[in-house]
Amino acid sequence: xxxxxxxxxxxxxxxxxxxxxxxxxxxxxxxxxxxxxxxxxxxxxxxxxxxxxxxxxxxxxxxxxxxxxxxxxxxxxxxxxxxxxxxxxxxxxxxxxxxxxxxxxxxxxxxxxxxxxxxxxxxxxxxxxxxxxxxxxxxxxxxxxxxxxxxxxxxxxxxxxxxxxxxxxxxxxxxxxxxxxxxxxxxxxxxxxxxxxxxxxxxxxxxxxxxxxxxxxxxxxxxxxxxxxxxxxxxxxxxxxxxxxxxxxxxxxxxxxxxxxxxxxxxxxxxxxxxxxxxxxxxxxxxxxxxxxxxxxxxxxxxxxxxxxxxxxxxxxxxxxxxxxxxxxxxxxxxxxxxxxxxxxxxxxxxxxxxxxxxxxxxxxxxxxxxxxxxxxxxxxxxxxxxxxxxxxxxxxxxxxx
Numbered sequence: 001x002x003x004x005x006x007x008x009x010x011x012x013x014x015x016x017x018x019x020x021x022x023x024x025x026x027x028x029x030x031x032x033x034x035x036x037x038x039x040x041x042x043x044x045x046x047x048x049x050x051x052x053x054x055x056x057x058x059x060x061x062x063x064x065x066x067x068x069x070x071x072x073x074x075x076x077x078x079x080x081x082x083x084x085x086x087x088x089x090x091x092x093x094x095x096x097x098x099x100x101x102x103x104x105x106x107x108x109x110x111x112x113x114x115x116x117x118x119x120x121x122x123x124x125x126x127x128x129x130x131x132x133x134x135x136x137x138x139x140x141x142x143x144x145x146x147x148x149x150x151x152x153x154x155x156x157x158x159x160x161x162x163x164x165x166x167x168x169x170x171x172x173x174x175x176x177x178x179x180x181x182x183x184x185x186x187x188x189x190x191x192x193x194x195x196x197x198x199x200x201x202x203x204x205x206x207x208x209x210x211x212x213x214x215x216x217x218x219x220x221x222x223x224x225x226x227x228x229x230x231x232x233x234x235x236x237x238x239x240x241x242x243x244x245x246x247x248x249x250x251x252x253x254x255x256x257x258x259x260x261x262x263x264x265x266x267x268x269x270x271x272x273x274x275x276x277x278x279x280x281x282x283x284x285x286x287x288x289x290x291x292x293x294x295x296x297x298x299x300x301x302x303x304x305x306x307x308x309x310x311x312x313x314x315x316x317x318x319x320x321x322x323x324x325x326x327x328x329x330x331x332x333x334x335x336x337x338x339x340x341x342x343x344x345x346x347x348x349x350x351x352x353x354x355x356x357x358x359x360x361x362x363x364x365x366x367x368x369x370x371x372x373x374x375x376x377x378x379x380x381x382x383x384x385x386x387x388x389x390x391x392x393x394x395x396x397x398x399x400x401x402x
Contacts, residue, residue: 002032003122004398006152007115007129007138011036011056012043012260013289014227015204015314016130016154021048022205026391028053035125037062039115039134047291063114066121074120078113078141101170112141123147126402130154132161132171139174148402151181156309156333157191159231180401182394184312187334198401203338204312205390206321206382213323213379214299218371220248221300222361223324225256225293226315228268228286233329236354237306238275238284243358245283248365251301258289298322302364302371307331308351312338320346321382323375327360329353343370345377 004027006020017036024034028051036056050056066072119127119142127147129135131154138149161168172195175181180198183189189201222241226232234255241253259265268286275284290296297303303319305328310316312335319326320339326346328336340346347364349356364371383389 002027003035003125004032005035005037005118005122005125005127007037007039007127007134009039009131009134010041010043010260011038011046011058012041013045013047013258014260015311018048018207018314019152019154019204020128020130021050021054022207022387023391023394024054025049025051026205026387027395030391030395032395037115037118039137047289057118059114059118063117066117071121072117074116074141075113078116082110101166112137116141119145119147126150126398128152132157132167132175135178136171136174139177149178150398150401151175151178153181153183153188153192153311155311156231156331157188159309159332180397182397185334185338187332187338188311200397202390202393202397203385204314204317205387206317206385208387210318210322210382211295211298213375216299218301219299220251220365221297222251222253222302222304223255223297223300223319224304224306224315225289225297226258226305226313228255228257228259228264228271229261230263230267231307231309233306233308233352234271235274236329236352236357237304238271238280239354240304240306240357240361241284242278242280243354244361244365245280247362249283251283251365253284254287254297254300255285256287256289256293256297294318294322297324300324302327302361304357304361305329305331305336306351306357307336309333310335317381317385320378321385323379325364325371325374326378327357327364329357339381341377344373345380346374 006024008016008020011017020036024036027034034054037059039059042058115137123145127138127149129138130152135151176195181196183201184204186201189199257268259268272286275281303324303326305313305316307329309332311333316328328340329351330337330348331351340348342348347360349360
């Protein structure tokens with residue numbers, strides 16, 4: 001039985017959590033044992049059910065149990081390596097670039113001490129780390145063991161590495177040494193392509209428990225359900241809705257927002273203050289996340305995504321799969337462009353353009369035939385991107401590269 005370990009930073013009902021759990025459940029149905037290994041933080045309220053052969057492990061708890069059982073030799077080895085590197089760094093202070101490289105290695109080794117315990121106990125497992133940071137941690141702490149590893153992209157890589165060329169070069173070297181890498185979009189693959197051994201695009205799976213597409217008169221609401229992070233550019237959505245609402249006063253905007261970090265909590269308050277200042281409280285509503293959000297929004301008029309960058313938006317895919325007419329910005333990462341054919345299964349607009357977004361919302365609201373066509377064509381994704389189909393692509397790829 002294969003043991004597949006998904007390595008994620010946090011487990012708090014976000015897109016990575018949804019994607020990893022959906023894949024783990026499908027892998028388990030195919031006879032694999034799966035672990036979702038959470039390295040930093042885990043929520044006490046989880047929305048995603050798991051199969052009995054899937055376990056969610058918080059790394060801090062695992063490491064503490066190892067220490068109590070005196071199985072911490074790998075962690076001690078990491079500490080010794082950090083000590084050696086610090087001495088070397090002191091000797092190379094004048095060589096600025098080399099010193100920065102050593103600083104990065106020290107940071108990764110410190111961050112990965114607990115991870116080293118898990119890898120030492122599970123050297124034969126297949127690891128699927130999500131995002132560059134989890135992958136770098138895994139790489140640095142397991143150089144002697146060299147476990148089998150397939151990278152899973154989770155964001156728009158050009159934004160991840162925009163500010164730091166050294167981090168970019170460092171990760172390019174790491175990713176070139178892995179067994180494989182799975183990207184969500186063709187744009188992501190193009191970013192890494194010359195550095196990959198066996199890169200492939202596999203789109204995100206759509207959950208198999210979504211409600212059927214709604215048929216009938218739709219409720220006059222514009223909806224979004226997502227994390228309240230700045231790359232989602234929900235300020236653009238609220239501004240565009242205020243323009244749209246001037247000619248469509250019977251519509252409301254309902255955003256089911258999930259906050260995971262302190263920064264996101266602060267950003268949510270900024271958005272609420274902006275709405276209060278413009279006296280839009282009665283038409284623009286920020287609502288808490290809920291497990292049954294798809295059932296709640298399935299009869300709304302449209303789903304609108306205003307993101308500046310995404311990996312491949314799970315909320316967009318789910319909205320399309322339940323037949324919601326969709327309006328999305330053509331954001332970095334290329335996911336919306338890859339999924340939406342403008343005017344056929346949704347509307348694409350330039351990112352950051354308030355008037356273009358408001359105009360597309362008006363078009364979708366005013367043209368019943370367009371909305372119906374987009375709905376009918378969009379819901380085909382639920383079969384193309386079914387969890388079973390996407391998991392089968394993953395397992396076929398893993399067999400090929402491992």
